[in-house]
Amino acid sequence: MTRTVYVNGDYLPETEAKVSVFDRGFLMADGVYEVTSVLGGKLIDFQGHCVRLARSLSELDMTNPMTDAEWLAMHRELVAQNGIQDGMIYLQVTRGNPGDRDFAFPGPDVTPTVVAFTQAKPGLAENPQAAIGIRVISIPDIRWGRRDIKTVQLLYPSMGKMMAKKAGVDDAWFVEEGHVTEGTSNNAYIVKGNRIITRPLSSDILHGITRAAVLRFAAEAQMVVEERLFTVEEAKQADEAFISSASAFVMPVVELDGAQIGTGKPGKLVPRLREIYLEEMRKAAI
Known part of the structure; x- marks a missing residue:
């Protein structure tokens, strides 16, 4: 058609x-x-x-x-x-x-x-990947310095997707000076206890629309939100991790550079956050 x-x-x-x-x-x-x-x-x-x-x-x-x-x-x-x-x-x-x-x-x-x-x-919201999580690798962040502007300059993110595919995983996280900036087409988070950690807004990352909603809903659900830099090693030691985007919504990350995150399966907080996000967004859809 x-x-x-x-x-x-x-x-x-x-x-x-x-x-x-x-x-x-x-x-x-x-x-x-x-x-x-x-x-x-x-x-x-x-x-x-x-x-x-x-x-x-x-x-x-x-x-x-x-x-x-x-x-x-x-x-x-x-x-x-x-x-x-x-x-x-x-x-x-x-x-x-x-x-x-x-x-x-x-x-x-x-x-x-x-x-x-x-x-x-x-079935966009019923993506079966959410039940098993995704695996990511880390790659150097060598993009231009205004990542907060959602431009069509997507060659390096596309190359990052292909690096991940070649490595047999689902996606890649950009890393700058040892700290995770974001995913190739999404914002990145780790979870430690009841604390959600994600990089603060700046010209280093895209100001995600889904990110803003997710952090708002997390705070309303009495989850602690901490906006700060985190390292690759810290991510590997996290209890849970996830990404957010307009098409993936909230998606668990269960492996980074071959290292299992948490149990290697989606935990309790991230699936609950995905559930809250989809429920609230459906209510507010126009």
Whole structure:
């Protein structure tokens, strides 16, 4: 079945969607993106994604081409036209097509390029991986210094995913000066007792929308949240570990660099946190 996608105000069959070869998103990775999950035909934490999108655009001196209400209407239309019950909507905004390749940014008169499409993921919240956990390796974090901006510069994270695949595991955690920064496409956490430990917000990591919700729900459930750096060795000695993202939600991590974390199986706190997150997000979905 051919999907309907959104390109600059038009809803088109994916086979007819086109973007200029001179678009700076294509030539310079000069663009940002958001991925919003859909559960039961409704958008998860949509307002959070709008806020982060606006921030990313502002940090790059790009114009936000739509209001929150217009973003919402477009997302809902894509869900409806593609009959999405469980899945994701990928949204990308680039600086647009200035007419020719140039390192210098074009002026404000250039209209941003907006592209969005759906990905159907039946049973997204019932991922069987959550029952067994994932295994990760650590790799050097050699990305650029503004990881807080959700740009389309994803080559090294993609290479990290492939390093993990080659090692026979599920994902990789980036490490800088001995401390874990984040996963290739997710935020990283360890658990010691009733204490959840995760790196504080800065330009070193993405300001995860799921991260913010998870930490809020954890605090409400009387779990202690400690935002500080943690090392690879500390992670190996943790009781539990997990990642969070818009598509994985809360996912247990049971192995790091071949070392078993805790019992080597999902513990008690992380599965409970996943349960709370999904329950609360379904209630608030729009």
